[in-house]
Amino acid sequence: MNAMNRQEENDLKRTVLEIDITNHPGAMSHVVGLFSRRAFNIEGIHCVPVGDRTNSRIWLLLQADARVPQMIKQLDKLEDVIMIRQHENGHPVFGELLA
Amino acid sequence: MTETLTGAQITIRLLERQGIRIVAGIPGGAILPIYDALSHSSLIRHVLARHEQGAGFMAQGLARVSGVPAVCMASSGPGATNLLTAIADAKLDSIPLVAITGQVPRAMIGTDAFQEVDTYGLSLPITKHNFLVSSVEELLEVIPRAFQIAASGRPGPVLVDIPKDVQAQAIEISAWPAPGLALPAPQADSALIEQAAALINSAERPILYLGGGVVHSGAAAAAIELAEKNSLPTVMTLMALGAMPVDHPLSLGMLGMHGARYTNLLLDECDLLIAVGARFDDRATGKVAAFCPQAKIVHIDIDPAELDKIKTAHIGITADVQEALALLLPAIEKNERKNWVDRNNALKAQLPFEMPDVDNPRSHFGLIRAVSDCLDDDAIITTDVGQHQMWVAQAYPLRRARQWLTSGGLGTMGFGLPAAIGAALAAPQRTVVCFTGDGSIMMNIQELVTACEEQVNIKIVLMDNATLGLVHQQQTLFYGERLFASQFKSSPDFVKIAQGFGMAALDLDRVANPVAALQEAIATPGPCLIHVSIDAEQKVYPMVPPGAANRDMIGA
Numbered sequence: 001m002n003a004m005n006r007q008e009e010n011d012l013k014r015t016v017l018e019i020d021i022t023n024h025p026g027a028m029s030h031v032v033g034l035f036s037r038r039a040f041n042i043e044g045i046h047c048v049p050v051g052d053r054t055n056s057r058i059w060l061l062l063q064a065d066a067r068v069p070q071m072i073k074q075l076d077k078l079e080d081v082i083m084i085r086q087h088e089n090g091h092p093v094f095g096e097l098l099a
Numbered sequence: 100m101t102e103t104l105t106g107a108q109i110t111i112r113l114l115e116r117q118g119i120r121i122v123a124g125i126p127g128g129a130i131l132p133i134y135d136a137l138s139h140s141s142l143i144r145h146v147l148a149r150h151e152q153g154a155g156f157m158a159q160g161l162a163r164v165s166g167v168p169a170v171c172m173a174s175s176g177p178g179a180t181n182l183l184t185a186i187a188d189a190k191l192d193s194i195p196l197v198a199i200t201g202q203v204p205r206a207m208i209g210t211d212a213f214q215e216v217d218t219y220g221l222s223l224p225i226t227k228h229n230f231l232v233s234s235v236e237e238l239l240e241v242i243p244r245a246f247q248i249a250a251s252g253r254p255g256p257v258l259v260d261i262p263k264d265v266q267a268q269a270i271e272i273s274a275w276p277a278p279g280l281a282l283p284a285p286q287a288d289s290a291l292i293e294q295a296a297a298l299i300n301s302a303e304r305p306i307l308y309l310g311g312g313v314v315h316s317g318a319a320a321a322a323i324e325l326a327e328k329n330s331l332p333t334v335m336t337l338m339a340l341g342a343m344p345v346d347h348p349l350s351l352g353m354l355g356m357h358g359a360r361y362t363n364l365l366l367d368e369c370d371l372l373i374a375v376g377a378r379f380d381d382r383a384t385g386k387v388a389a390f391c392p393q394a395k396i397v398h399i400d401i402d403p404a405e406l407d408k409i410k411t412a413h414i415g416i417t418a419d420v421q422e423a424l425a426l427l428l429p430a431i432e433k434n435e436r437k438n439w440v441d442r443n444n445a446l447k448a449q450l451p452f453e454m455p456d457v458d459n460p461r462s463h464f465g466l467i468r469a470v471s472d473c474l475d476d477d478a479i480i481t482t483d484v485g486q487h488q489m490w491v492a493q494a495y496p497l498r499r500a501r502q503w504l505t506s507g508g509l510g511t512m513g514f515g516l517p518a519a520i521g522a523a524l525a526a527p528q529r530t531v532v533c534f535t536g537d538g539s540i541m542m543n544i545q546e547l548v549t550a551c552e553e554q555v556n557i558k559i560v561l562m563d564n565a566t567l568g569l570v571h572q573q574q575t576l577f578y579g580e581r582l583f584a585s586q587f588k589s590s591p592d593f594v595k596i597a598q599g600f601g602m603a604a605l606d607l608d609r610v611a612n613p614v615a616a617l618q619e620a621i622a623t624p625g626p627c628l629i630h631v632s633i634d635a636e637q638k639v640y641p642m643v644p645p646g647a648a649n650r651d652m653i654g655a
Contacts, residue, residue: 025231026219026223026229026231029219029220029223030223033223033224037224069407070404070407070408073403073404074404076403076404077402077404078228079227079228079248
């Protein structure tokens with residue numbers, strides 16, 4: 001594989017962050033704001049309330065670049081965020097969109 | 100006992116229970132219920148600012164001096180937007196603040212009502228956390244939590260937006276929540292502490308790098324103990340000045356863009372950098388790839404997101420820095436490091452920090468030293484932003500944590516005067532000196548009247564060069580001397596302005612003996628403005644050109 005191909009492969013690599021968060025009108029803004037103010041594009045969002053609807057679960061589809069570990073740390077600092085998991089190999093909620 | 104109280108009364112009672120005794124703010128339509136409740140409080144003194152940004156910076160002055168969250172208030176719409184700069188400034192410098200804003204009634208939110216603005220949305224990226232209170236019951240949880248968040252971990256500002264109808268609605272209260280206090284910080288990993296100690300003990304040329312976190316966590320004494328035990332030459336960021344007395348034998352003073360030549364050059368030589376409560380800001384590091392190129396890095400910070408953010412740490416420890424230093428100290432060997440300390444002293448002697456004309460109190464360095472000669476270490480020093488700020492950072496003998504209040508991260512002109520008022524309110528027994536420039540003071544000059552109204556003991560030393568000095572300097576050095584929009588064609592008579600606001604004022608240009616006049620003005624209690632003309636051609640040197648490596652300083 002030549003360098004160009006590796007570069008192209010990296011460009012296409014995606015990762016999914018799954019975030020448990022308090023369910024209120026501002027929570028989503030807190031999450032997406034962290035990305036937009038760093039000019040980091042979120043390529044896909046899926047969000048549903050869970051359990052008794054006090055919390056929501058958000059899945060973010062992102063380009064897997066070097067900024068992701070810092071983004072996870074910043075997400076972890078949000079008061080509303082309860083838990084974050086990273087799915088390096090994508091997640092079924094985005095189905096064929098990942099293909 | 101059950102009481103029936105409105106949201107406004109609940110808010111004020113919660114502030115009282117929190118121990119808040121001073122709030123700064125300006126009332127307006129959407130926060131009038133809270134102001135009405137505040138008027139009945141016998142515990143809380145309200146300081147009426149003349150612009151909400153002034154109120155925000157007064158609260159910052161209170162918080163920076165006391166170390167605990169302080170409160171500012173504003174109404175909806177323009178009141179809230181005027182607060183934003185002071186809140187953003189608190190975010191960048193990790194200052195605990197609780198900003199309370201009025202909002203239009205819930206039913207009118209989203210209708211473009213009079214003085215409606217999306218305060219929640221606007222404050223989102225500049226607060227540690229923010230709340231739009233949706234019911235009166237929620238206040239009982241939100242207000243203590245706001246204080247807890249502001250004070251916990253890495254401190255920061257929290258905004259609470261309260262719709263007017265929530266303020267007016269009454270509920271029965273039978274029990275009060277506990278005040279919101281800082282949560283304990285995560286414990287430092289003892290294995291990492293041991294590894295850090297081993298790196299420090301085996302280093303040949305270590306440097307200790309102190310940031311604002313050392314001040315926030317009360318770790319200055321522990322940092323000095325560490326430095327002395329292992330003979331660690333110590334640099335400080337702008338935010339950390341005073342954590343180690345700048346005239347301590349191990350102090351290398353401030354690093355970075357306007358640090359002394361020897362400071363930045365010694366950082367180039369170090370083989371271990373011990374960063375404590377510092378965040379590798381670009382003004383400190385210069386071109387990051389060229390910062391401490393030979394050094395391994397030990398990084399201790401309460402905020403895990405700061406570790407590996409700019410520079411990858413060989414050992415990164417998430418902890419309150421005071422607690423981490425207390426764990427680290429017993430594992431550190433006594434070491435005199437004769438070779439390294441000698442090398443430091445030799446370079447200091449070879450390339451001393453130059454202060455031309457320091458004996459002349461009408462020169463910038465001479466004035467700063469003449470002011471410091473009138474004061475002891477109990478004094479509090481605030482600055483605005485610009486050349487004067489950097490000269491004071493370079494030349495004032497800061498020797499105490501929380502002695503030095505300056506806008507570091509955001510670099511907000513207009514910070515100095517209201518922050519000085521807040522500092523004087525927090526510590527009325529101390530003399531507070533605000534060094535400012537003619538550009539900066541114009542950005543919050545209305546607070547001169549607040550200073551008079553409150554009769555705070557502040558001395559404003561106005562270094563007037565009739566320019567925006569740092570802009571003038573950069574245009575001169577980096578834009579082919581094309582001076583544009585950096586020279587004021589018209590300047591006010593600042594002495595008359597101050598007197599017009601009711602403040603004593605002195606023009607040092609017009610006195611025969613400036614030292615004696617300074618001494619008298621500073622020794623006289625109450626607010627005073629001291630005006631001094633300085634030479635607009637003077638530069639802040641050394642200077643690392645923006646984007647360059649710290650070793651490539653120009654000037655001096």
